[in-house]
Amino acid sequence: MGSDMDIQYLPGVGPKRSELLRKELGAETVGELLRVYPFRYIDKSGYVRIADARPDMAYIQIRARVLRVELYGSSPAETAPKFNTIKRMSVWIGDGTGEMETVFFKGIKWMNERLKPGSEWIFFGKPQVFNSRINMVHPEVDPVTADNADKAQGGTMTGVYPSTEKLKNAGVTGKVMSRIMEAAVEKGLSSERETLPEYLMKERGIVPLQYALRNIHFPTDALALEKSRYRLKFEELFFLQLSLLKQKYVRSRDVNGIHMPRVGDAFNSCYESLPFPLTGAQKRVITEIRNDMKSGQQMNRLLQGDVGSGKTMVAVLTALIAIGNGYQACIMAPTEVLAQQHFKNIQKFLAPTGVRSALLTGSSKTAERREVHAGLEDGSIGIIVGTHALLEDVVVFRNLGLAIIDEQHRFGVEQRSKLWRKSSCGAPPHVLVMTATPIPRTLAMTLYGDLDVSVIDELPPGRKPVQTIHATEGKRPQLYNFMRQEIAKGRQVFIVYPLINETEKLDYQSLEAGAEEIMNKFPFPEYKTAVVHGKQLNDVKKFNMDAFAAGRADILVATSVIEVGVDVPNASVMVIESAERFGLSQLHQLRGRVGRGSEKSYCVLMTGHKLSKESKHRIELMCATENGFELAEEDMKMRGPGDLEGTQQSGLPITLNIASLAKDGLILNAARECAEAVLREDPTLSLLKNQLLRNELIKDKYQIKDYSKIS
Numbered sequence: 001m002g003s004d005m006d007i008q009y010l011p012g013v014g015p016k017r018s019e020l021l022r023k024e025l026g027a028e029t030v031g032e033l034l035r036v037y038p039f040r041y042i043d044k045s046g047y048v049r050i051a052d053a054r055p056d057m058a059y060i061q062i063r064a065r066v067l068r069v070e071l072y073g074s075s076p077a078e079t080a081p082k083f084n085t086i087k088r089m090s091v092w093i094g095d096g097t098g099e100m101e102t103v104f105f106k107g108i109k110w111m112n113e114r115l116k117p118g119s120e121w122i123f124f125g126k127p128q129v130f131n132s133r134i135n136m137v138h139p140e141v142d143p144v145t146a147d148n149a150d151k152a153q154g155g156t157m158t159g160v161y162p163s164t165e166k167l168k169n170a171g172v173t174g175k176v177m178s179r180i181m182e183a184a185v186e187k188g189l190s191s192e193r194e195t196l197p198e199y200l201m202k203e204r205g206i207v208p209l210q211y212a213l214r215n216i217h218f219p220t221d222a223l224a225l226e227k228s229r230y231r232l233k234f235e236e237l238f239f240l241q242l243s244l245l246k247q248k249y250v251r252s253r254d255v256n257g258i259h260m261p262r263v264g265d266a267f268n269s270c271y272e273s274l275p276f277p278l279t280g281a282q283k284r285v286i287t288e289i290r291n292d293m294k295s296g297q298q299m300n301r302l303l304q305g306d307v308g309s310g311k312t313m314v315a316v317l318t319a320l321i322a323i324g325n326g327y328q329a330c331i332m333a334p335t336e337v338l339a340q341q342h343f344k345n346i347q348k349f350l351a352p353t354g355v356r357s358a359l360l361t362g363s364s365k366t367a368e369r370r371e372v373h374a375g376l377e378d379g380s381i382g383i384i385v386g387t388h389a390l391l392e393d394v395v396v397f398r399n400l401g402l403a404i405i406d407e408q409h410r411f412g413v414e415q416r417s418k419l420w421r422k423s424s425c426g427a428p429p430h431v432l433v434m435t436a437t438p439i440p441r442t443l444a445m446t447l448y449g450d451l452d453v454s455v456i457d458e459l460p461p462g463r464k465p466v467q468t469i470h471a472t473e474g475k476r477p478q479l480y481n482f483m484r485q486e487i488a489k490g491r492q493v494f495i496v497y498p499l500i501n502e503t504e505k506l507d508y509q510s511l512e513a514g515a516e517e518i519m520n521k522f523p524f525p526e527y528k529t530a531v532v533h534g535k536q537l538n539d540v541k542k543f544n545m546d547a548f549a550a551g552r553a554d555i556l557v558a559t560s561v562i563e564v565g566v567d568v569p570n571a572s573v574m575v576i577e578s579a580e581r582f583g584l585s586q587l588h589q590l591r592g593r594v595g596r597g598s599e600k601s602y603c604v605l606m607t608g609h610k611l612s613k614e615s616k617h618r619i620e621l622m623c624a625t626e627n628g629f630e631l632a633e634e635d636m637k638m639r640g641p642g643d644l645e646g647t648q649q650s651g652l653p654i655t656l657n658i659a660s661l662a663k664d665g666l667i668l669n670a671a672r673e674c675a676e677a678v679l680r681e682d683p684t685l686s687l688l689k690n691q692l693l694r695n696e697l698i699k700d701k702y703q704i705k706d707y708s709k710i711s
């Protein structure tokens, strides 16, 4: 009995089906089955008037009388229809507000005997437009009974469960699933223990767990369903926040950080010879970082700043603080190209300091590599810039005090924890994660565990806005003319193609076709075109990239590998091919590649003619604003799970069952705020009224292995 019971003992399940349910839906116990929620509901709770029926409505229910019946067949009309030759039956129905055609292709004889003109029925189906009128094909037909005659109050909303081919083949249809769920509710619900304390539920207007579980499966009405969904989502997000914040509390109590009290000479001599004044935002962020590093606790900070906001500068100054206190620093980039670029960029800032730096990537030569390894081990190299190559076991630091991770969403959780273990100072290195993907604050704090968040919300002076234009294939000749004009002025052009795992082969084909066309329309030697993509050897990639960066090529045709870095101030045009296939944040990142110089810049979004509603919205937003945070908030509201999935999986300590970080932003904020309030009052959750919370956090799923040591 109870929610721990194996589902095979539920009526209608048995050993075979239980095995299938376990495999297909991951439910082994009644309690787990109760947490397989419907993903949508069919509303049979009221009748829709025919005059109100719209094609965009989901399933609807109409109570109407049969007006007339028309039979269509391949044989000429006879007095007694031969039902084996009748192909289609039209039943015209009316409810006083209008008329509607319902159409049947099967079971015609049976229907014809019952749906007599003048009789009244309940028709349940999906309205659609046919010949510019609304009809329903194969609606369910039920008689009007005393029970359902006045359905408007208290009918049923039926849940639709996730299903698979295998489940369907084994006879587990929607109806069967509903019946199994009914049994699960009956057997298991009463033993489901509340997880939220009474006082919180009261304060926040949250319904009890048992109520929520019952109504998520069998809602009494739309409001009950709404409240139940809210409760279940809130619960998930609340415990996620609570575990993150608790972890943070424990760490600040138990884990010491490296004490870095000084700013140091290296910092000062770099600062004094900067070619420009820092922006207010850069100064503020550096102060925040400095306070962390001298606090005696480990810094775990996320630095967000739009492309071009000057994060590199902040990284350099942060590294120099570590140096000034006698420690080494590393800067990790997700790609070789980026690591090289960082390395090159920081040289000019390091020159006045005399600090030795080095680069280590997958393509470093053996001799070079050995030298770097030695320099890191004896401490003569102060700042090392590199890729994943830094994580190899052979890389040993004398005293790593700071790790700066650029664009960290590309690093897996495990890789980050490796870095942590490289510290031999007895305390973990300070960690600064930099990202150019603007993420709303609460979401950032969730995805990045318990990081503190700093934001550079100001661009260096003198940057010109980028004009964004949407164009379709017909405009290509004009686009090419425009490119010629820009190139004639000495500017350079990016052309970017999407590259997505699932369609990789096709994507490479379109990139290659596109590159060929460009070289045709922009022939050598008048024009020079470089091509860069992930399949090239590193040397080839570097050669082509360098050619563009140094201005030896006018056009760079590339996959989105250029997304995350590459500073070419002379490039003034960014053409994004198949722009509808990119997410908003990616489009924004790509656009950030231009507008870095003093010239007016352009971003051209090329798309097909037909766009989905979402793609259209994305393109319109891109044309309307350049503000990364605005775009991120919008993205939060509209993007499906796809875009966020990678981040969600690599970043999140627990899996979310019903809540979505992308779509439930408001509930996420409420949950965060609630968790903060609870812990402010009772950081160890030892008050009696918080006992339920303490018990819940002990559960396995919240035992975030090593999580505190990762970010």
Ligand code: ADP
Pocket: 276, 277, 278, 279, 282, 305, 306, 307, 308, 309, 310, 311, 312, 313, 436, 460, 461, 567
């Ligand atoms: P991000 O890494 O945030 O995309 P970068 O650090 O690459 O941005 O900076 C973009 C450009 O702006 C670089 O050429 C950099 O030298 C310049 N820059 C950075 N900070 C300032 C500043 N305070 N004033 C003027 N230019 C700046």
Ligand code: MG
Pocket: 308, 311, 312, 565
């Ligand atoms: Mg950068």
